[in-house]
Amino acid sequence: MTLAITYSRAQVGINAPCVTVESHLSNGLPSLTLVGLPETAVREAKDRVRSAIINSQFEFPARRITLNLAPADLPKEGGRFDLAIALGVLASSGQIPAEPLKEIECLGELALSGHIRPVRGVLSAALSARDAGRALFVPQENAEEACLATGLIVYAVDHLLEVAAHFSGQAVLEPYQSKGLLRQVEPYPDLADVQGQIAAKRALLIAASGGHNLLFTGPPGTGKTLLASRLPGILPMLIEQEALEVAAIYSIADIKPLTHWPQRPFRAPHHTSSAAALVGGGSKPQPGEVTLAHQGVLFLDEFTEFDRRVLEVLREPLESHEIMVARAREKVLFPAKFQLIAAMNPCPCGYLGDTTKTCRCTPEQVQRYRGKLSGPLLDRIDLHITVGRESLTLSANNGNQLTSAEAAKQVAEARDIQQKRQGCPNAYLDIATLQQVCQLSKEDQQWFEQAGEKLGLSLRALHRCLKVARTLADMQGEKAVKRSHLAEVFHYRPSS
Secondary structure (H helix, E strand, O other): OOEEEEEEEOOEOOEOOEEEEEEEEEOOOOEEEEEOOEOHHHHOHHHHHHHHHHHOOOOOOOOEEEEEEEOOOOOEOOOOOHHHHHHHHHHHOOOOOOHHHHHEEEOOEEOOOOEEEOOOOHHHHHHHHHHHOOEEEEEHHHHHHHOOOOOOOEEEEOEHHHHHHHHHOOOOOOOOOOOOOEOOOOOOOOHHHOOOOHHHHHHHHHHHHHOOOEEEEOOOOOOHHHHHHOHHHHOOOOOHHHHHHHHHHHHHHOOOOOOEOOOOOEEOOOOOOOHHHHHEEOOOOEEOHHHHOOOOEEEEOOHHHOOHHHHHOOHHHHHHOEEEEEOOOOEEEEEOOOEEEEEEOOOOOOOOOOOOOOOOOOHHHHHHHHOOOOHHHHHOOOEEEEOOOOOOOOOOOHHHOOOHHHHHHHHHHHHHHHHHHHOOOHHHOOHHHHHHHOOOOHHHHHHHHHHHHHOOOOHHHHHHHHHHHHHHHHHOOOOOOOHHHHHHHHHHOOOO
16 A cells, blocks of 8 residues: 555644644655645654664665645644654555554654654643544653543553554554552642731632732732732632643643643743743744643732733733734634732832831832833732731741631632532623622612722723622622622722
């Protein structure tokens, strides 16, 4: 047979479209032509494949070889197609049977010796292969990751000879038996370590209970970063579907295979980060910090020190929970359902309103400093809280402090109420559902609208206030939003 077909998977964002590898032998001078929009690493596959086949004691066909990676308009990159190409060449030259190759997909980069090296993005490919109803051949190091796609038949291989012997019937491989990824949950720092800050801890609890964005403002050394780092420890554990989403993202972003079951991400990029680093980019679009924080927390310390143009790119993902990275040849959609926690000083010197030090900034400097944050961006942050300075006591009694375990229990109860009622945290409610679950009395609605008008809030900000009020009611186990909940919300909203 001079034509053989094998299947593999490309990588486009977090998706893995199918790539059909067609191998054809014909008469003519010995040559190998690779078509189908291959990038440099894919074009170099012909040299890796040739050496791997020869060093595996097979014959490399001395004929005209044409390899087509279909669809032709999909860019192909990386060494993930090496194994599929090698099997196609062996099948088209009659050295292994071609018929069984139609029922499987394969991923793997070939060494010159024929050894199969691990690749990134295996989990996305495994999920797509399962949906297509095919088995998947992967490098040994990627086998546990591929087995996260339950119901998929996975074969773990180390060498091209193993795969060829399997299809030739000489040494049939058994499907890989997963031992399960290690559920390695690193302990988060405890909330009880933060001294005092009752109001700030209350705001943190509200943010965790409803999935709301939060901004801490206060002098340096008051515990803003400490508080933010405690948020992941009081959030509910990831459910399986959420964990798979996180694992798929990190499988694409990290060249190392997954070694443990993921937990909620906590990303804290430096304030010198570029817009591309924050939302993703590059000639071949890669996920940015907002995607790496998917289903977790994005913490931006020194909020006003970020470039204003960098911060403005957060506006769309904060609303839509996804980010579209557009390039001339392609558009890639990345998920970005994260919880934003930001921290900033009240002025350039940091001591405006501090009881221990005098602020040296002029009103113009303070206005210019705060003007780095646009109104539309601040509008999307549900909770604004001022963190004051606590008394200097090194031997603080933590016996009466709220621990992360106690806070996590309260958060889990509130999230459970929201999940049963609407299937998502309150922060993600759309307008129609918000009106259904937050029905106010005529008097309370009129009071709420008048208060928002006096504070100069936009309609979007008023809707976000209503979501926070719904969260406060859930934390107290109340079915209806009351006036007390609405009143507390305005403590977390600065007037315009």
